[in-house]
Amino acid sequence: MELRGFSDEHGVQVASWAMNAGEVALLSGRVEYPFPEDLRTSWRTVEEDIHSYLLFDGERPVGYGEVWLDDEEDEVELARIIVDPALRGRGVGGELVRALLGPALDAGYSEVFIRVRPENAAAVRAYHGSGFVDVPAALMEEWNDGQPVPYRWMRYVGEQVDAGELRG
Secondary structure, three states: OEEEOHHHHHHHHHHHHEEEEHHHHHHOOOOOOOOOOHOOOOOOOOOOOEEEEEEEEEEEEEEEEEEEEOOOEEEEEEEEEEHHHHHOOOOOOHHHHHHHHHHHHHOOEEEEEEOOOOOOOHHHHHHHHOOOOOOOOHHHHHHOOOOOOOOOOEOOOOOOHHHHHOOO
16 A cells, blocks of 8 residues: 555545545534535645645555644644545554654654544554554543544554553
């Protein structure tokens, strides 16, 4: 599998991977389903500090994710991670996260974070397996203040986590 920069030609395809209103919200910020027609080619707003990527299996896009750079906080966040629904449960999400760690770590910031809805057990397992651990509960509570939903915040520690350390 290979990580490549996102191109708009794949926008409609990636938008079609959103299987419910929650997944549409994760990609676009709008809680609608199916993916809003008016956003199908413009759902992705590119900011200077947001880098979008696709994971390819040969020439087939199989996953999408973003790397958000934050100069002020000296940190990177992996965000908007979505996998082709036909391939979910096969380890593609973990491969995508590990691939996104390349540009995230290359950016040279001191920390890499990811946030996930607590009920998304498959994503939590993929993130743990990719070397992320939960931030302390007090920090999680602080970071969730003002968020639209409470997230499970995780920090990259640079190595895979043993199964005995998994929580949730």
